[in-house]
Amino acid sequence: MRRAALLLALVVxxxxxxxxLATDELQGVVVDPPQPKPSFxxxxxxxxxxxxxxxxxxxAALLYFGYLNCPDICPVHLAQIAEVFDxxxxxxxxxxxxxxxxxxxxxxxxxIREYLxxxxxxxxxLTGTLEELKAAQEAAGVPLAxxxxxxxxxxxxxxxxxxxxxxxxxxxxxxxxxxxQSAWLNDLQIIATQ
Amino acid sequence: xxxxxLILLVAxxxxxxxxxxxxxxxxxxRVSEPAGPNAAMYFKATSDEGDRLLSASTEEAAAVxxxxxxxxxxxxxxxxVDSLEVPAGGELVLEPGGFHLMLIDAEPFAEGSEIEVTLVxxxxxxxTYSVEVVAPxxxxxxxx
Numbered sequence: 001m002r003r004a005a006l007l008l009a010l011v012v013x014x015x016x017x018x019x020x021l022a023t024d025e026l027q028g029v030v031v032d033p034p035q036p037k038p039s040f041x042x043x044x045x046x047x048x049x050x051x052x053x054x055x056x057x058x059x060a061a062l063l064y065f066g067y068l069n070c071p072d073i074c075p076v077h078l079a080q081i082a083e084v085f086d087x088x089x090x091x092x093x094x095x096x097x098x099x100x101x102x103x104x105x106x107x108x109x110x111x112i113r114e115y116l117x118x119x120x121x122x123x124x125x126l127t128g129t130l131e132e133l134k135a136a137q138e139a140a141g142v143p144l145a146x147x148x149x150x151x152x153x154x155x156x157x158x159x160x161x162x163x164x165x166x167x168x169x170x171x172x173x174x175x176x177x178x179x180x181q182s183a184w185l186n187d188l189q190i191i192a193t194q
Numbered sequence: 195x196x197x198x199x200l201i202l203l204v205a206x207x208x209x210x211x212x213x214x215x216x217x218x219x220x221x222x223x224r225v226s227e228p229a230g231p232n233a234a235m236y237f238k239a240t241s242d243e244g245d246r247l248l249s250a251s252t253e254e255a256a257a258v259x260x261x262x263x264x265x266x267x268x269x270x271x272x273x274x275v276d277s278l279e280v281p282a283g284g285e286l287v288l289e290p291g292g293f294h295l296m297l298i299d300a301e302p303f304a305e306g307s308e309i310e311v312t313l314v315x316x317x318x319x320x321x322t323y324s325v326e327v328v329a330p331x332x333x334x335x336x337x338x
């Protein structure tokens with residue numbers, strides 16, 4: 001009994017000393033040790049350069065690589081995050097959602113803007129040349145998007161997870177597809193406001 | 195006492211007859227309002243005898259394809275499949291991250307409306323369903 005109590009005290013102490021972010025309360029896939037924010041510059045939907053590290057400095061950031069022709073999982077991620085934004089204005093205020101289209105051939109800046117506005121008009125949409133997109137994916141540590149099929153009907157194999165950065169500039173967790181809404185609600189409040 | 199029993203009996207017979215004709219029962223049918231060029235449709239299907247979905251069509255899209263999303267080491271890929279099987283006495287589930295119907299070049303139908311989609315089954319033949327349009331991406335089964 002004494003040993004158990006001692007262990008509990010140790011755990012509580014460690015949790016208290018472990019820094020601002022309560023990663024043990026996160027339901028996403030915790031990245032340990034946390035990874036630094038990647039540095040890359042792409043073009044936003046207004047045509048302006050967007051330096052990811054600079055633009056999201058001091059804020060939480062959710063980075064996702066996808067494409068507009070993807071009707072299945074991309075919209076689900078974005079809808080789930082948008083729902084948390086609607087529920088918790090503090091999360092919305094402190095979090096930058098950055099959607100990078102890896103399909104520059106089909107996804108024009110206007111089309112990306114229109115797409116993201118279906119979820120939340122604050123979501124940032126980025127595009128670039130294939131070379132620039134490759135550099136961004138490498139910097140973010142995701143597998144490079146693969147273009148599969150011929151003609152106009154090709155599909156794009158791409159990383160299915162959202163990369164979450166806290167305001168401390170570190171990636172503390174990732175969110176594969178299938179995360180429940182309650183987990184998003186829990187985690188985004190921790191990541192964005194602690 | 196006799197009359198209510200008779201009414202109950204008639205009701206039971208009517209209920210059992212109503213089920214049999216289609217052969218495939220659809221539930222939780224939903225299609226997302228298109229955010230991009232395409233929309234995805236999901237449902238659950240059951241059949242006592244078993245059946246196979248061969249194709250689908252709607253006036254609200256240029257084409258409808260049967261698709262499967264697969265995840266390999268977290269990387270998502272999408273492939274088309276020839277048909278989808280409803281096992282006899284079992285359930286075919288179309289859900290995000292798995293099987294879905296992809297409505298290609300979808301019309302801008304809006305959340306809250308309904309669209310008609312025709313499914314062609316190997317045994318049950320052509321069946322047209324009225325499908326609820328949900329918000330873009332609001333296609334997961336809710337946990338709250």
